[in-house]
Amino acid sequence: MSILIKGATLPDGTTTDLLVEDGTIAQLGAVTTKAEQTIAADGLRLLPGLVDLHTHLREPGREDAETVLTGSRAAAVGGYTAVLAMANTHPVTDTAEAAERVFDLGRQAGLVDVQPVGAVTKGLAGEELAELGLMARSRAKVRVFSDDGKCVHDARVMRRALEYVKAFGGVVSQHSQDPTLAGATACCHEGELSGRLGLPGWPGVAEEVIVARDVMLARHTGSRVHVAHVSTAGSVEVVRWAKAQGIDVTAEVTPHHLLLTTDLLTGYDPTFKVNPPLRPDEDVQALREALADGTIDAVATDHAPHARHDKEHAFVDAAFGMLGLETALPVVTTVMVESGLLDWAGVARVMSANPARIAGLDGEHGRPIAVGEPANLTLVDPAAKVVVDRDASVSLSRNNPWHDRKLTGRVVATLLRGTPTVLEGALA
Ligand SMILES: NC(=O)N[C@@H](CC(=O)O)C(=O)O
Ligand SMILES: [Zn+2]
């Protein structure tokens, strides 16, 4: 199969045709070869396929909220060609067999490369290490380990996990939430507003103490730690310091923490209930700057679909989490590109190259757009204005915090190894 992409603008600003043959970029420049299919790309940006370090696909166990297939659809529509599927499923992805099952479901769906994340501890209980080595050696080749949803709170367990994954170049992605400072009911950034609303507070320091501890454990073990969903200016300071010391740490920020703020909670709408919580404007500004200057390496969605019967409750009882896959690129375009904080090369870096490298997927994903490279590509209309409609989503869930919001930027097409998964903004 051959596809000609005509007149696309690359991340660096050069405009070119691009011929894809047999899953690979075969020609760049002015292409005169005939192709079976042509995509007109005037005024559009061509990016390496997006890679999401943090997705909840809910299968097995909560197929009423999302499945590997429906989540893969949402990912493709969002411009993704690879996603890391978090381990907090039922049962938990804490064995090689469980990881291979998720991996196989992803291949069967065939829309994005679904790479399972392995649990750090058995059943996410925080006590006994899961089968890290067996998961790494399995067909799924697990490299990212996380108890996400829960923090690996025991420092000794975290230390052992870091020592263990070092042997095969793995990384521990930490959900940084000290449960003694922010317990299970904590659901609103601790401050004046949490007091006024009467919601249990989740102070930024509950995140920061874990980030600080973990970078020291990474230094001590010579291993690699990744900070999931960084949400405070204080965490940014710690990561910036740790990187300056040469500590092997990377960090991600979610689209919602780049734009949404605590004051959205005044209406008690559980759509805005998420872990870590939405923070005040000072934190949001610090996160944007850190993403622009490279302190934060990647944007990761933390796509967290929830069924109506888990989300539509009084605020304190509702599930934590919000959708993210289909809106990440428009949010980043609106927040980072329109403001001049990132150019398109920067977007390619934080949404594709860096996450691919962190996850060890950089043989296939997040590659430069060059002849001979796998054709994992995303075509974006950088000027399109979209009003998000939660009912237009291909996700099974509707907990969409972007509903009715006007954003700039739209994914026009996605190609996985040369095969279009999305064309004209819809599933191909
Ligand atoms: N982010 C959330 O609020 N929820 C996530 C878990 C997590 O990422 O911590 C979920 O699994 O629903
Ligand atoms: Zn988390």
Ligand SMILES: [Zn+2]
């Ligand atoms: Zn998560």
